[in-house]
Amino acid sequence: DTEVTQTPKHLVMGMTNKKxxxxxxxxxxxxxxxxxxxxxxxxxxxxxxxxxxxxxxxSVPSRFSPxxxxxxxxxxxxxxxxxxxxxLYLCASSPVGSxxxxxxxxxxxxxxxxxL
Amino acid sequence: xxxxxxxxxxVILSEAASLELGCNYSYGGTVNLFWYVQYxxxxxxxxxxYFSGDPLVKGIKGFEAEFIKSKFxxxxxxxxxxxxxxxxxxCAVNARSGYALNFGKGTSLLVTP
Numbered sequence: 052d053t054e055v056t057q058t059p060k061h062l063v064m065g066m067t068n069k070k071x072x073x074x075x076x077x078x079x080x081x082x083x084x085x086x087x088x089x090x091x092x093x094x095x096x097x098x099x100x101x102x103x104x105x106x107x108x109x110s111v112p113s114r115f116s117p118x119x120x121x122x123x124x125x126x127x128x129x130x131x132x133x134x135x136x137x138x139l140y141l142c143a144s145s146p147v148g149s150x151x152x153x154x155x156x157x158x159x160x161x162x163x164x165x166x167l
Numbered sequence: 168x169x170x171x172x173x174x175x176x177x178v179i180l181s182e183a184a185s186l187e188l189g190c191n192y193s194y195g196g197t198v199n200l201f202w203y204v205q206y207x208x209x210x211x212x213x214x215x216x217y218f219s220g221d222p223l224v225k226g227i228k229g230f231e232a233e234f235i236k237s238k239f240x241x242x243x244x245x246x247x248x249x250x251x252x253x254x255x256x257x258c259a260v261n262a263r264s265g266y267a268l269n270f271g272k273g274t275s276l277l278v279t280p
Contacts, residue, residue, distance in 0.1 A: 082266065093257055093270030094211070107266060141211065143268075154261075155201070156268055160210040 054078070055159035057142050063165045064132065072127040072162045074142030082106075083125040084156060085117060086141040094141055094158075100125060132166045139163050169194050171260050173271035180248050180278050188243040188274050190258030200241040201259040201268070202232055211257070217241065228252070253278045 055076045064070050074083065082101045086094035099107035100119040108117075114136075116128040125142060143156040174189035192198065202214040215226025222234040232243045241258060258271040 084266070084268075091255075091273070091275070093273050094268075096267050099266045101266070109267075145266075154199070154266075155213065155216055157213065158203075158211040 055142055055144050055157055057140075057159040057162050059162055060160065061163045061165075063167065064129065065167050066132060066134070068132075069128070069130045071129065072140055072142075072164075074125040074127075074144075074159055075123055076144040076157075076159075077123055078144065078146070078157075079122075080144035080146050080157075081122060082145045082147065082154070083119060084143040084145075085115075085125070085127050086143065086158075088139040088141055088161070090138075098127075129164075132164075134166050137164055137166045169260075169262070169269060171258055171269050171271040173256075173258050173274050175274045176272065178274055178276045180276070182250055182278055182280055183247050184278075186243070186245040186248045186252070186276070188256055188258075188276075190241045190243065190271055192239050192241070192258075192260045194239075194260060194262060196262055198260050198262055200232075200234060201261075202226065202230070202241075202243050203257045203259060203270075205255040205257065205273075207254065214243070214256075248276075248278045250278050250280050252276060 058073045085097040088094040097111045098117040103119045114131050118126040139161040141161045142159040145154045145156045170193045200217040203211045204214050205211050217224045217234045225231045256274045259268050261268045
């Protein structure tokens with residue numbers, strides 16, 4: 052089973068709202084990722100958690116705040132977003148962390164976010 | 168700088184035609200190579216991957232890819248496409264020492280009946 056689940060599937064929010072995206076995997080994977088994908092574009096890496104610690108932050112604005120409460124769960128807290136932040140937000144997980152030669156990322160279905 | 172390039176942005180084929188999508192990468196060091204597919208309205212799915220060994224790898228749904236180290240290429244092939252292969256195809260590369268999975272810009276494939 053290589054399933055990563057994400058909720059909600061769709062989210063519409065105003066620029067003053069606070070919302071959270073949730074990602075879950077029960078495959079025992081130790082690395083989890085947030086990507087942003089604009090229409091007809093490739094996914095762009097935002098954050099990486101390895102063994103529940105933030106390993107990479109790709110210069111993402113502070114209005115996006117990741118959280119990894121445990122090894123199965125990854126959240127993305129959103130606050131004061133801009134309309135240009137509207138995109139598909141993808142979560143991924145991989146079995147092992149940095150230094151592995153054969154790590155493979157598995158993606159969830161994404162949350163389609165619209166910021167009004 | 169590390170980069171991944173996909174040569175064809177839009178491809179239109181008739182059913183039963185053969186498919187080859189190009190992917191070249193520019194990376195220092197040893198890499199892992201992947202092809203992902205994104206069907207309309209669906210999430211990214213792993214088609215196949217190459218880590219080491221036989222440079223011809225077989226994936227799901229009849230797809231295969233060949234790693235040619237001297238050409239820094241990892242082209243995706245399928246002998247006979249079906250309408251259901253209509254999707255966006257992404258080549259992706261990551262260096263074995265790190266996490267970041269770098270994607271090419273993608274190729275949009277339309278298979279007509």
